[in-house]
Amino acid sequence: xxxxxxxxxxxxxxxEPLIAMDIQFMIEDAGHxxxxxxxxxxxxxxxxxxxxxxxxxxxxxxxxxxxxLDVNTLxxxxxxxxxxxxxxxxPKKIPEDFAGAHGVIAKPFSSHGFTAALQYLQExxxxxxxxxxxxxxxVASPRFAETWKG
Amino acid sequence: MEQQDDWRLTEALPHQLGRGDPFxxxxxxxxxxxxxxxxxxxxNPIVFANxxxxxxxxxxxxxxxxxxxxxxxxxxxxRESVNKVRAAVMAGDDVSVDLLNYRKDGSTFWNALYISPxxxxxxxxxxxxxxxxxxxxxxxxxxxxxxxxDEVEQEVRRRTADLExxxxxxxxxxxxxxxRVKNNMTMIGSILRLQLREMNPEGAGQLRATMxxxxxxxxxxxxxxxxxxxxxxxxxxxxxTLASDFAQASPGVRILTDLRRAEVSVGHASALGLVVNxxxxxxxxxxxxxxxxxxxxxxxxxxxxxxxxxLEDRGSRSLLDSDSTGPLSRSLIQRLTAQxxxxxxxxPIEGGQRVTLTIGREE
Numbered sequence: 001x002x003x004x005x006x007x008x009x010x011x012x013x014x015x016e017p018l019i020a021m022d023i024q025f026m027i028e029d030a031g032h033x034x035x036x037x038x039x040x041x042x043x044x045x046x047x048x049x050x051x052x053x054x055x056x057x058x059x060x061x062x063x064x065x066x067x068x069l070d071v072n073t074l075x076x077x078x079x080x081x082x083x084x085x086x087x088x089x090x091p092k093k094i095p096e097d098f099a100g101a102h103g104v105i106a107k108p109f110s111s112h113g114f115t116a117a118l119q120y121l122q123e124x125x126x127x128x129x130x131x132x133x134x135x136x137x138x139v140a141s142p143r144f145a146e147t148w149k150g
Numbered sequence: 151m152e153q154q155d156d157w158r159l160t161e162a163l164p165h166q167l168g169r170g171d172p173f174x175x176x177x178x179x180x181x182x183x184x185x186x187x188x189x190x191x192x193x194n195p196i197v198f199a200n201x202x203x204x205x206x207x208x209x210x211x212x213x214x215x216x217x218x219x220x221x222x223x224x225x226x227x228x229r230e231s232v233n234k235v236r237a238a239v240m241a242g243d244d245v246s247v248d249l250l251n252y253r254k255d256g257s258t259f260w261n262a263l264y265i266s267p268x269x270x271x272x273x274x275x276x277x278x279x280x281x282x283x284x285x286x287x288x289x290x291x292x293x294x295x296x297x298x299x300d301e302v303e304q305e306v307r308r309r310t311a312d313l314e315x316x317x318x319x320x321x322x323x324x325x326x327x328x329x330r331v332k333n334n335m336t337m338i339g340s341i342l343r344l345q346l347r348e349m350n351p352e353g354a355g356q357l358r359a360t361m362x363x364x365x366x367x368x369x370x371x372x373x374x375x376x377x378x379x380x381x382x383x384x385x386x387x388x389x390x391t392l393a394s395d396f397a398q399a400s401p402g403v404r405i406l407t408d409l410r411r412a413e414v415s416v417g418h419a420s421a422l423g424l425v426v427n428x429x430x431x432x433x434x435x436x437x438x439x440x441x442x443x444x445x446x447x448x449x450x451x452x453x454x455x456x457x458x459x460x461l462e463d464r465g466s467r468s469l470l471d472s473d474s475t476g477p478l479s480r481s482l483i484q485r486l487t488a489q490x491x492x493x494x495x496x497x498p499i500e501g502g503q504r505v506t507l508t509i510g511r512e513e
Contacts, residue, residue, distance in 0.1 A: 016333070016336075016337060016340075018337055018340045018341060018344065019336055019337060019340045021340070021344060022339070022340035022343050022344055023340075025343070025344070025347065026343070061329075089328075089329050089332035089333050089336065090325075090329055106372050107332050107333065107335075107336040107372070108332050108336040108339055108365075108368030108369075108371065108372060109336065109339070109368070110339070110362075110365030110366075110368060110369060110395050111339070111343060111361065111365060112365070112395035112396060112398040112399050113365070113369070113395050113398075115398055115399075116394070116395065116398040119398070133394070135394055135395070135398065136390070136391040136394055136395070137391075137395070
C-alpha cells in the first residue's frame with residue numbers, strides 16, 4: 001500500500017456548517033486540502049467516487065437523521081484506503097473496535113487540541129509511526145495503533 | 151351418634167386390640183383421628199374408625215366400615231398426593247402427605263395423613279394404620295402468607311420497573327443535555343476561531359485569550375463526561391492535557407508530568423480549570439520569550455487536607471507573581487481561587503519558578 005504524502009486530501013462530514021468551516025480552515029492552515037464537505041449520509045453518497053480522500057473527519061450525529069457510523073461503513077466500501085477519524089461529542093457511541101475506523105477526536109476540541117491531533121495523524125498516515133507524542137485530543141483505534149508497531 | 155358402639159368393633163378385631171386392652175381403649179378415646187384398614191379384604195376397606203375420625207369427617211362408623219378411604223377424596227384433592235399414598239400402600243411403606251379431604255357434608259379440610267403397615271410375626275401386612283390431623287388453619291396461614299408474599303413481590307417488581315424506566319429516561323436526558331452542551335461549546339469555539347481570522351493583530355490577541363478560556367472550559371466539560379465518575383474531577387490530568395495543548399503552539403517546549411490521584415469537587419471544576427488555564431498561559435508566554443525553549447513540569451497529588459497542583463517552568467530568569475498578568479487574568483485568578491477554596495503561591499526554584507495551586511478539601 002502506498003502511503004499518502006502531505007498535503008493530505010481531506011473529506012469533512014459534519015452537519016453544523018460553522019463547525020465544518022472551522023475544521024476546514026484549521027486543516028488548510030496545516031497545509032492540507034479539503035476535497036469536499038458533506039452534512040449527511042446522502043451527501044456523502046452523492047460525492048464523486050474519483051475524488052478519493054486520504055483522511056475523512058466524520059461526525060456521528062448527522063443531518064437528515066443519518067449516522068456517521070453508516071458513513072464510516074460507506075467510506076470503507078468505497079475508499080478502502082481512507083483513514084477515518086470520528087469527530088464527535090458522543091465518543092461513547094463508537095464501538096470498541098471503532099467499526100473499522102481509525103481514531104476519534106472528542107468534541108469540544110480546542111484549537112491546539114485539533115491542530116495537535118492533525119499533526120499526529122499526518123505523521124501516522126504519511127511516515128508512521130508518529131514522532132510527536134500522542135495528544136490527549138486524539139485516540140487511535142487499537143487496530144490503527146497496531147500498524148505502527150515493529 | 152353410634153360411635154359408642156365401636157366397643158363391639160374392637161371386640162371383633164382379633165390380636166391385641168381386644169376389649170379391655172388399655173392400648174385399644176387409648177386408640178378409641180384419643181383426640182387424634184385414627185382408622186385401621188384390612189388389605190386382605192377387597193379394596194382394602196376401613197375396619198375400624200375411632201370417634202375422633204367420625205367427628206372429623208362427619209361419617210358414622212356404619213358409613214365408614216367396609217368402605218375404602220377414597221370416600222374422603224374430592225375434585226380438588228391432589229392426584230399426585232393420592233398416587234403417592236397408593237404407591238406406598240402397594241409397596242408396604244410408611245407414607246406421610248398433606249391432602250385436601252372432603253367431609254360428608256362436602257366441606258373440605260387439610261389432612262396431615264400418616265399411614266403405616268402393621269405386620270404380623272411372619273412379616274405379612276395384616277393392617278394399615280392411619281392417623282389424621284386437621285391442619286386447615288396451618289395451610290390457610292401458609293397460603294395467606296404465600297399470597298401476601300406474591301403481592302409484595304409483584305408490587306416490588308412493578309415499582310422497580312417504574313424506577314428503572316425513570317432512571318433510563320433521566321440517563322437519556324443527561325446524555326442528550328451533555329451532547330448539546332458539548333455541541334454548543336464546539337460551536338462557540340468555532341465562531342471565535344472564525345472571527346479571529348478576520349481580526350487585526352492587536353484585537354486578535356485578546357480574542358485569542360478569550361478563545362483559550364472557552365477551550366479550557368470545553369476541555370473541563372469533555373474530561374468530566376468522559377470519565378466514569380461524573381462527581382470527581384482530576385485537576386492533574388486536566389492540567390497535563392491543557393499543557394500539551396499549549397505545547398502544540400510553542401514548539402520545542404517539553405512537558406514533563408508527575409501525576410498522582412488529585413481529585414477536586416466537580417462543582418469547582420470549571421473555576422479551577424480556568425485558573426489552571428491562566429497560570430499555564432503565563433508560563434507559556436514566558437517560554438516564548440526565551441532564546442531556547444525550556445520545559446514545563448506538571449505534578450499533582452492529593453493529601454487528606456488538600457489537592458495540590460504544581461506547575462514549574464525552567465529556563466526563564468524573570469520571576470512571576472500575581473502582578474505579571476493582565477488585570478482580567480489577575481482578577482479571574484483571585485476570584486476563582488477564592489470561590490474554589492484554593493490558594494496560589496509563586497516560588498522561585500533552581501533555574502525557574504514554581505506555581506502551586508492548593509485546593510482545600512470540602513467537608
